[in-house]
Structure formats: C-alpha cells, structure tokens
Amino acid sequence: MLNVIKKQFKLRKEEIVLAGIIECVTFILGMIILALLVRFDDTTDTVFELGSIFAFSSTLFTIFIMIFATFGVSFNNAICMGRTRKSFVSSYTVVTLCVTCAIIVIAFLFSIIEKSLYTFLYPNHIFGYVAVNHITPMIIVAVILIEVIVPIFIGTILAKYGMKAFWILWAIWMFGCVVLPKMVGTMINNGYEHDDSVLGEIERKLVSIFGSISIAGWYAIGGAILLLMLVTTINLTRKQGVKI
Structure with missing residues (x-):
C-alpha cells in the first residue's frame, strides 16, 4: 500500500507543486493588498492576516476544482494500467488528505510570519488575527473532510454520468x-416576520426550524452528508467502467 501511495504522489507531483506556488504567490499578494490599504486608506486602523487567508482559501479552492475535474481521467488511466479500483481510490484519498493538511499547516505558518511582520510594520494598528482567534480545531477538521471527500465524490459522479451530472x-x-x-435577502428586506401570507408562514417555519439547530447539530448533519458521499463514492467506483 505504501508503494502505491508513493506512486500516487509521483503522479500528482505537478498538482502538488502548483498548489505550493499558488499558496506562496497568494500569500504575498494578500500582504501587498493589505499594505496598500494601510498606505492609502486613512480609515483603516486594523490589520489581519490577509495573506494567510488568501493563501489558505485560494489554494484549497484550486485543488478542489482540480480534483473533481481530473479524477475521472486519473481513474481511467489507473485502471488501464492494471491498478485495482480499491487501491486507486484509497491511495488517491490518502494523497489528497496529505496535500490538504500540508496546505493548512503552511497557511498556519504563514499566519505566524504575518503576525511577526505586522507587529513590526504596523505598531499603531489594531491586530485582528482571524486564524488565531476564530479558526477552531473542529473547523479545521471540517475543512479537511470537505476538501477530501466532496471533490472526489463530484469527480466520481462526473466520471459515472458525464455531462448530465455536470449540468x-x-x-x-x-x-x-x-x-x-437573493431569496434570503428579499425575505429579510420584506420583513417575513410580519407577512401574513402563506409564503410568509412557510418562511417563518423554515427560519424557526433551521434556527433551532445547534452548532453541534449542524456538524452532525454535515458529517452525515459527508459519510453518505463517501459511501456513494466507494459504491460507484466499484462498479465504474473504464472509458477509453
């Protein structure tokens, strides 16, 4: 299994290198944008790790798109080369997990660098560190699971059903x-609390239902959806034919 994972790393080497380049470039870009805001906007009195946020979000989004866009091709090539479906999906998932964790760790290191730089460069500004103050371990776990499971699930659906699934x-x-x-904005602007119509009643019921769900409840719902996606991916790839 270890050799299979190593081969998968080699096959995805260009993707991993691209992720590293994107993370570094967007990190620098975010710091430049923040520096320009501080320089030319007199009302800006708060600084935060914009570079790290740029690096984190843009890199994960890019990898997300690349995974589901290329999963079908990678699957077909692997099966044609004699790989089993189980070994391909498992090794592909492990590599995706490792890449995602590396992106998060690098973004965290970038946030530490930014904090040190901003303390020196902007001593008279208020520091609002988003990564340190607001990103909890549970959020990190959720991001990792979403980044690993969802794009592979989408890629599997696209490989199985083609353009119909895409649309x-x-x-x-x-x-x-x-x-x-837009629907939510319209609902809020129109004052759904005082709307006596049937639609207003439905809106109040929906707000009441979703508003009563705790954060733990939302995590449980999200976990159930991810588990369903994972099971669906496993079942579909077992039966997926090879398209040459």
Whole structure:
C-alpha cells in the first residue's frame, strides 16, 4: 500500500507543486493588498492576516476544482494500467488528505510570519488575527473532510454520468451561490416576520426550524452528508467502467 501511495504522489507531483506556488504567490499578494490599504486608506486602523487567508482559501479552492475535474481521467488511466479500483481510490484519498493538511499547516505558518511582520510594520494598528482567534480545531477538521471527500465524490459522479451530472451540479451550484442568497435577502428586506401570507408562514417555519439547530447539530448533519458521499463514492467506483 505504501508503494502505491508513493506512486500516487509521483503522479500528482505537478498538482502538488502548483498548489505550493499558488499558496506562496497568494500569500504575498494578500500582504501587498493589505499594505496598500494601510498606505492609502486613512480609515483603516486594523490589520489581519490577509495573506494567510488568501493563501489558505485560494489554494484549497484550486485543488478542489482540480480534483473533481481530473479524477475521472486519473481513474481511467489507473485502471488501464492494471491498478485495482480499491487501491486507486484509497491511495488517491490518502494523497489528497496529505496535500490538504500540508496546505493548512503552511497557511498556519504563514499566519505566524504575518503576525511577526505586522507587529513590526504596523505598531499603531489594531491586530485582528482571524486564524488565531476564530479558526477552531473542529473547523479545521471540517475543512479537511470537505476538501477530501466532496471533490472526489463530484469527480466520481462526473466520471459515472458525464455531462448530465455536470449540468445538474452546475445548477445546484448556481442556485446556492446566486438564487438562494437573493431569496434570503428579499425575505429579510420584506420583513417575513410580519407577512401574513402563506409564503410568509412557510418562511417563518423554515427560519424557526433551521434556527433551532445547534452548532453541534449542524456538524452532525454535515458529517452525515459527508459519510453518505463517501459511501456513494466507494459504491460507484466499484462498479465504474473504464472509458477509453
């Protein structure tokens, strides 16, 4: 198994190198943007680890996209080369886990560097360190699980069902990113609390239901969804044919 994982690291070497480059470049870019804000915006009196946040989010997002976009091709190539489905999926998952953890560790080290630099460069500013003050171990675990399980699940769905799955996933993405925020904004602006219509009643019920769920409850729901995705991925890859 260890040899299989080593081979998977070699096969994904370019992806890993690209992740490192993106993380370093976006880290520097974030610090430059913050420096410009401090220099030209007199109202800015707070500094925070913008470079680390840029590095963390942009690198994870890029790897996320790359995984689900290339998983099907990697799967087909591996099976054609004589790999078993189980060994490929397990080694691919382990490598993705290692890369994700490395990205997070590097971003954390970057935040320490930023803190030291900003203490020296901006002694008269207020320090609002997001990574140190707000990112808990539970959030880190959640990010790791999402980054590992979700893109592989999407890649498996795309490899299995092709463009039909792509357009369905795209529609879900657009609904969540564009339509849903507008619906929520409209609901808040129109004062759903005082709306006596059927729609207003439905909105109040939904707000009541979702608002009553604790943070632990949301973690449990998210964990159940991720587990379902993982099980689905395993079952689909067992039956997935090779497309040449």
